[in-house]
Structures are given as structure tokens and as C-alpha cells.
Amino acid sequence: MTVPDRPALEGLEDKLSDRWRAEGTYAFEADTTREQVYSIDTPPPTASGSLHVGHMFSYTQTDVLARYQRMNGKNVFYPMGWDDNGLPTERRVQNYYGVRCDPTKPYIPGYQPPEKPAKNQRDWDVVSRRNFIELCEELAVEDEKVFENLFTRLGLSVDWSLTYRTIDDTSRAVSQRGFLRNLASGDAYMAEAPTLWDVTFRTAVAQAELEDREVPGAYHRIPFFTAAGEKVFIETTRPELLPACSALVAHPDDERYQPLFGQTVTSPLFGVQVEVRAHGLAKPDKGSGIAMVCTFGDLTDVTWWRELNLPTRTVVGRDGRFHAETPEWITNESGRAEYEKLAGKTVFSAKETVVTALTEAELVDGEPKKITHPVNFYEKGDKPLEVISSRQWYIRNGGRDAERREKLLARGRQLSWHPEFMRSRYENWVEGLNGDWLVSRQRFFGVPIPVWYPLDASGEPDYEHPIVPAEDQLPVDPVAEAAPGYDETQRDVPGGFTGDPDVLDTWATSSLTPQIVGRWSRDEEFFGKVFPFDLRPQGHDIIRTWLFSTVVRAEALNDSVPWNHTALSGWILDPDRKKMSKSKGNVVVPTDVLDEYGSDAVRYWAASAKLGADTAYEVAQMKIGRRLAIKLLNASKFALNLGASVDNVVRSADDAAVITNPLDKALMVRLYDTVQQSSRAFETYDYARALNLTESFFWQFTDDYVELIKDRAYGGHGEAEQASVLATLATTLDALLRLLAPFQPFATDEVWGWWRTGSVHRAPWPGRAEEIAGIEAASAGATADVLAAVALALGGIRRAKSEAKVKQRTEVLAAVVTAPENRLGSLRGGLADLKAAGNVRELTLLAGNPDGEADIEVSQVELAAPEEVPAS
């Protein structure tokens, strides 16, 4: 046994992290059964992004749960991955190397990027998709190291030998295989449909990526004309879409417009005849109560277009500009002339042009009415989304199919949610879906959609009969590799083939992390040992995206929930209660607090927050964690130096007889309760409560118990009394270290190393039957009130000294403790310790109910004369 003279937290992280890694403390044992395994599907962080305290917060919470399960005898499968598939990595690789991806370029083996990136983007190297992915993997290694170092330092008990990336060969193959199986089973399909389109990124966007933003706009009041020449005013924020108008719509109950239903009106400027229709989604109190449907002006337009079977009239293209060709539905000459002014213009300048033309023709009624209104944006974009018509791949998610929606809701109910109320977020989202999951993205970097299309004699693709690769060919890149049965000379020529140019949405890959890390479709035996996973933690902001999409894929591919439990972490709020985010600029760099307070301290802050609770970034809370860790070192040192050792630990009921003193037994009662309740809290994923219980016990142990037993521990009351104390100290310390191990892995393992072999993190959780029987036997017939009552009395004695302004060690010649009859027994049990700790010569116990609030009161305290203070 080696207890340092001056224990300290400094240096523990490096020392112990190295040891854990070398000894494989957190290694998953593959030779196992499903019952023994506790598997965790951690959402891989984006390593190219920046680190922030939110990472430490939520990953600590998961780690605490993992550590509990491991100590509780589970073979914990806890891998980490990196989500380097997607836009953030794409941008980072571009800027870092000065390269641009063009999938049509051929792969260059051994390609080296420029030494220095060119300043101007025009001068960047243009590389193939495969080269681009290689560069990503190269750069990602550096980014991932930073993350891995942070997580290691934080003490995450991850098995780092299992690490994966969402862009590596395996992930791409699994992602493509998942897609192809979805395709084969009818869960994926292609369709020409209105698509939300980001003109900056030139890509389609899914419903889950939408964001409403309030933007300024203006209602323009514009007349349409009936056959009789009467004006019908509409109010629109998008007058530029007038040439795309396919109908006017009013509410069926709106008496103002009922006479017009079924009639035809003519649009101003463009002279197109459109029908007036009735639909319940038209809002009578909005504007003039009658709206123009400009085919795909917004999502309500799409609904009207679909439900009223309106003609498709699109004027905005993928570049966000008006089509160059004048649409054929504009037939009269002046209308065609008006459109020609718009051809090729952006939405913004087309609006100006149309408004000017309307104003000149005196077709605007009054001044535009300025408003702010919510508009759909891509969450990463900065221009409003357009809706265009395009051909895209979809995965069925229940958005258009009630039966599937019910199935997915049932999966949601099958999952245990922590906290439970988060389930309603999931249900609200599933119930509110209005379309299937669009998975095509018109990006370069990502997992290619693994299909080709045959070209007919005129060179048109046959979308009905896509060519798919064999599963053992995966991963493939259809833009760089020829379709099976064809060769490269037949690409894009009539009678040949063409590759799908798009990539999959990043969620289409990251929704498969259980399958990727669980070796689905590669090692089914292994997959069966970890799937469905036990736990999936994540922030509650990604329920609609990550959590939901993973449920969708597991339902389709595995006919199962992906996990049995899901834990939702809260967000980090800055001291002003605002969510910390990069865009707000209020992000705190995590390494500073790790340097200043240590990992155990930061973990304490994270672990004292309940799941789902948004939590203030509180340095004060970390200071408490640090204090707890230091206190643990010091108290342990004290207990061990008193002579507590492995041999004193009560391990079963047979050892329990040595604990005879009522005060010692009282501590055993508290320990027993703490172990039971803390275990129960962990079983319900309430680690914060477990920490709270253990911490309370720990403070009572150090502040009250240890203060009281010093005299007895030094041998002042004989060997039997000393043996009772040492057994109590050793048993308590032994359990306490393990109870705190999930929260403060460094301090606890350090202390463990002073007097035990192996790691505390591989030691069994204290709730095991034999051990708990020992603690129970040691506390038999005792009451925890001995400790509580004696502590109160000691407090009273100290108060008297404090009020008399004398030193605490001043001798008390005599004092009276008054307590209710039923607590006198408790006081008698610890009387000797009380007198020793308070330095009291004569103590009289008196039955009675004292005045005031406290029911144990110390009075008639007679203090010895103060020590002579030598004049200095």
C-alpha cells in the first residue's frame, strides 16, 4: 500500500488514460452473448467542426451510464465514430488544400494537392470524387486526433479500437447496401416531384433540414380580371411569380368569392386564363382572402397543386433564375413580351421588373404593405428556398402512408425514452410529416447513389429500370465506374448508360451507424450480439433528423427498433440562459476548463445535470466537482493512514460481526441505503440522482463520521473499538470509490491504486448480492439516527464554542444535551465519540422537548479557561 504524502489531481489524466489504454480497460470482448452485452450507438460527432463544451457535457453523461453498466457486469460495446460525410468536411477540405471536386474527372492515383492552396478559387485544383474523398480522409485524421484527445482526456471509456468514419470504405458500402436493399423492397423510389431547392448550394433539401426564418416582405395588391372585366384583387408577397400562376384559391365558405368558383379569370400583364378554385387551406382573413397559386411558390402551393390537380407551371430553374424560354402557356403577344424581360433574371430582380411593369400599367392597388413573415430556408443556407420540379430519390418514412406512419409511431412507443416526455417530440414530428424523405443531394462529396440508368436509342435515360451493382462490388461510384455489363466507352451515348450524378443525404448514411459499427451485412453473428443496441444518446434537437431517420432505416432493413433506450441530453446555455452555438459566438473552448479544474471536475458539472435538462455553463459547479475529487483523495489518504486496509473490508455477512459500535453501524445503514437507491437510480438512467445520493453520503461520511471517530481510530478506546472503526472505514471507502467511479474516474482509480490491484473501473458495482448482504448484516438492528443525532449534538457544542469565540479544541468541562426521549438512545450510542470529538469532560443527557426549532439542543456549556496566548 502506497499513499502519497500530498495527493493531487494534477497529472492523473495522462497517467491513468495511458494505463487504461495499455491495459485495455474498456475493450469490448467479442466472444460474448447478447445477454452479456450493453451496446451504445453514439452519434458520431463532426470532427471537422469545432470542439465545444456541449461535447463534454453530453458525452460525459453517456460515459457515466456506460461505466455503471460495465461495473455492473456488462460487456460494454462503446465505439466512437466520426461523421466526416457532408458539407462541413467538404468545405474544410476545399479551403485547406485548395481543391475542388468534379465527379466527372478521372481518378488520379497518388495525387498530391498543391503545396499551398491558391488564393483565388478559380485556380484551385479540380479533382475526382475519389481523390477528394482520399484528401478528406487524410485531413480528417488530424481533426479526429484533436477530438480523440479531448474525449480521452475527459475520461470517456470508449473502446478506441472500434472507431469508424461515415465516409470510409465500409461506411460507404453499408450505406449503399442499405439503399439498394431499400430499393429492392420498395422502401426507396424515384419520382419527379416538387422539390425544395437551395439555389446557393444547388441542391435539394429535405423537410428535416428546413428552418423557418422571419424575413421582411411586402404584400402587393394586384387585380385579376373576370370575363366581365371586374377586378379580383389578390395580395401576394411574390409578384414575380405571376407568370407561373395556375389558379386562384379561396376558402369554400368565403361568400365573397363563392360566385367566382369554377369561373376563369385573366392574369394581369401576362394575360393567362386561370380558374378560381375552392380549398380549405385558403385563409379568408389573410390578405384579400383569395390567393394565387404560382404552382410552387411555397409548400401550400404544392398542396393545392396536388390536391386540385393544377397544371405544372414552373418558371424558376435550379440556378434560381427565370427560365430563358418563354413558357408555352403564355400565349398573347404582350404577355410573352413581358416574360422576355424576366428571362434569365434572379428571383430578386425579376420581382423588381414585374412590380415596375405592374406599376406602369397602373395594376398595383395602393402602396405595397410591408410585413415580416416566416419563409423556408435550408438550415445551412442564406437564401430563401425555391420549390422546383425535379427527379429525386426518396425513402419512405410514413409521410405519405398512414400504415407506415403507425408502424413508426409504434417503434417510438417500443423505445424507452429518457426523459420520457421527449417521446412526444418524436410523435409530433412523425405525425406532422407531409412527404417522404428526399435522399438525393446534388453535391459532389458524399456517398454516391449506387445506380446507373440505361440510355435508349435517343439517349434518354430509362429511369424505370435502374442498373444496380452486385453487393460485393460496393462501394461504387457510378460517375467514375462503368455500369455492370457496360464499359466506359458506352457512358452517356445512346444505347449506353449514364451514372446517377447525385450523392445521398448525409443522414442516409448516418442513420445507419448501428449497422455500420455493428457489422450488419458483414458479420451477422456479431451484429446479433449488439443489435438492437441498448442505448442511443443524443441532443434533443436531432430527434427529428438523426433519431427518426435511424428508426426509419432499422424498421425497413431490420424490422426492429435500432435501440431499446434513447437518452436525450439538454443543451448548454450561457450565463444569460441563451443556447451556446457557434453562430452566436458565445461558445467556450473546452480545454480551458479541463486545464483549470481537471476532468473529474468538468465531469461532475455534466453529470449533475439530468437528462433532457438544458443546463447553464457553470464554472462554479466545476469547482465543486474539483473540491469533491480533492476531498476524496484526502479523506481516502486519512482513512488508509489510520490503518484501514483490504483486510478490513466487510465482504459478506460472515465478516460483519466486527462492526459493533452503534455509530459505525449507523454509517453502515446509510451506506446500505445509498447503494440501494443509487443503483435503482442508475437502472432508470437517472445518473444525476445517483451522484446526488452518493455525494450526500460522502459529505456526511467526511464531515460527521470521520470527525467523530478519530479518537477511537487512534486506539483510544481499545482494540475492539478500533477494529470496528477500521472495518467501517475500509468498507465505506471500498464502496464509495466504486459509487463515485462513473463520475470521477480519475480520482477514484488513483485512490484504488493506493491499496487495491487492478482498476476500479473493472471492479464490480457495490450492489451485488453478497456484498450488500454484508453491509446489511453490519447494519443489523441499528439506526442511522445515531450518526444524525450525534452530529447535531456535536454541532451544538461547536456552536457554543463559536459563539464564545474560543478555539474549537477548547475543552468543555460540562454540558447538557436535551433531546426527545426517542433520540436519547441514538445519542447514547455515540456518546464516547461525541465527547472525544467535542473535547467534553462531562456530558449530561436530558429527555425533553427543547424550545426553538432544533429538537436536539446543547445547553449549559461550561468551557475551560482559554489557553494563555503568549504575548508576541
Add this chain to the structure above:
RNA sequence: GGGCCUAUAGCUCAGUUGGUUAGAGCACUUCGUUUACACCGAAGGGGUCGGGGGUUCGAGUCCCUCUGGGCCCA
């Protein structure tokens, strides 16, 4: 507009199926370097549990309602 969460000491938060006198830490005041700990210890002050109503022998806890804050979806 719909849904979910939240309101407890100056601050950050506990408070289990309703059950004695509502707790912890920080901060504040006073005292103290006694043999684990000054990155410390001891003692103390500080609460109409957001407002109102109800159920109950009993409500911080359950129900209704109002108000403030936050989030998600329209």
C-alpha cells in the same frame, strides 16, 4: 395557432409513489491553521416553493386557471 418543458434561498440546482421543521453547493457574515484536507474547517443569517382557485386529515409534489421563461412544429 398546436405541442412539450420550466418557474423552489442573491446565484446554480436537488426534493422519489402527496407525509414531521423544504435541502446542497456557491456567494455573504463571524470564528479558526486541532494529527486528511487553506484547492481547508466550524458556526450563522437567508425561502409567502411564480399568482389565484380546487382535491385531501395533510400539497413544493395531484387537478384547474392565469402569468413569466425556453424549445419544437405550423
